[in-house]
Amino acid sequence: MKVLYFTATGNSLYVAKSFGGETYSIPRLLKEGHFHFEDEKIGIVFPVFHNSVPKLVEEFLDKVTIRSKYIFGIATYGMYSGAATRTLIEIGKRNGFDFSYINEIVMVDNYLPGFEMKKQQGGEAKKLIEEHLSQIVNEVGIDRKYIRKHSAATELIRYLNLKLYDKEFEKNFTVDASCNGCKTCERVCPVDNIKVNKQPDFQSNCQHCLACIQNCPQKAIHLKNEKSTERFVNSNITLREIIDANK
Ligand SMILES: Cc1cc2nc3c(=O)[nH]c(=O)nc-3n(C[C@H](O)[C@H](O)[C@H](O)COP(=O)(O)O)c2cc1C
Numbered sequence: 001m002k003v004l005y006f007t008a009t010g011n012s013l014y015v016a017k018s019f020g021g022e023t024y025s026i027p028r029l030l031k032e033g034h035f036h037f038e039d040e041k042i043g044i045v046f047p048v049f050h051n052s053v054p055k056l057v058e059e060f061l062d063k064v065t066i067r068s069k070y071i072f073g074i075a076t077y078g079m080y081s082g083a084a085t086r087t088l089i090e091i092g093k094r095n096g097f098d099f100s101y102i103n104e105i106v107m108v109d110n111y112l113p114g115f116e117m118k119k120q121q122g123g124e125a126k127k128l129i130e131e132h133l134s135q136i137v138n139e140v141g142i143d144r145k146y147i148r149k150h151s152a153a154t155e156l157i158r159y160l161n162l163k164l165y166d167k168e169f170e171k172n173f174t175v176d177a178s179c180n181g182c183k184t185c186e187r188v189c190p191v192d193n194i195k196v197n198k199q200p201d202f203q204s205n206c207q208h209c210l211a212c213i214q215n216c217p218q219k220a221i222h223l224k225n226e227k228s229t230e231r232f233v234n235s236n237i238t239l240r241e242i243i244d245a246n247k
Helices: 011-018 027-034 055-061 084-096 117-122 131-143 154-162 184-188 211-215 240-244
Strands: 002-005 023-025 036-038 041-048 066-067 070-077 101-106 173-174 195-196 200-202 221-223
Touching: 002 011, 002 027, 011 023, 011 041, 011 070, 011 131, 011 240, 023 027, 023 066, 023 240, 027 055, 027 240, 055 117, 070 131, 070 195, 070 211, 101 131, 173 200, 184 195, 184 211, 184 240, 211 221, 211 240, 221 240
Parallel strands: 002 023, 002 041, 036 066, 041 070, 070 101
Antiparallel strands: 173 221, 195 200
């Protein structure tokens, strides 16, 4: 089994690893130009962004060819997944992927403009992540056919959310005096959008993933309107793994 994933704070990597197959990072595949996969089973695991599929994942799926009898897609999300699975189905259709299984799993919501990270982590137990995850892993294990569908009304929400893909998102970032120039932000950015000289300099291709902010050891990077000074990274995943995934 091969599982292709995108992660900023580890939730999707944790899910991807749970299947026990070989894992491949989508940002790295894009950088390396690796666009052909064949296996008995192939999975795509990604976080929901703005009620949809992250642009970077869509860009990858528009380029890749996948040969497999069983293709599955899993969206990790925190609060409301909106049109994410509908969008995945649509991307699959236009690229000739016949998904056998699409599902989603609610985890900690890492969206700083919306949530306080401590409260999110306090509510983790209620989300029954392990139970849901082991059910999904079992279902994929027995080749279950299932497509999680959402109503067409979510399309409107997706449309409105597209506006959130502000081209100048990086202008919402500030860096405080605790920054020691360690370059972790540069290393965890999936699209090499950050260059650290003494402090991070944000270029104009930000994907909004918040990996730079959430993984900063000094908590020195801030987002305008953030609801949290605390930061979140999935406790099962190390910083090294996130750097390896996105460098
Ligand atoms: C830019 C951005 C947009 C997000 N949009 C949504 C959303 O629309 N709905 C939702 O439930 N969670 C949303 N989230 C939360 C993530 O989907 C969720 O925390 C995910 O599990 C993070 O995965 P990761 O740790 O692999 O990066 C968003 C997060 C970010 C950074």
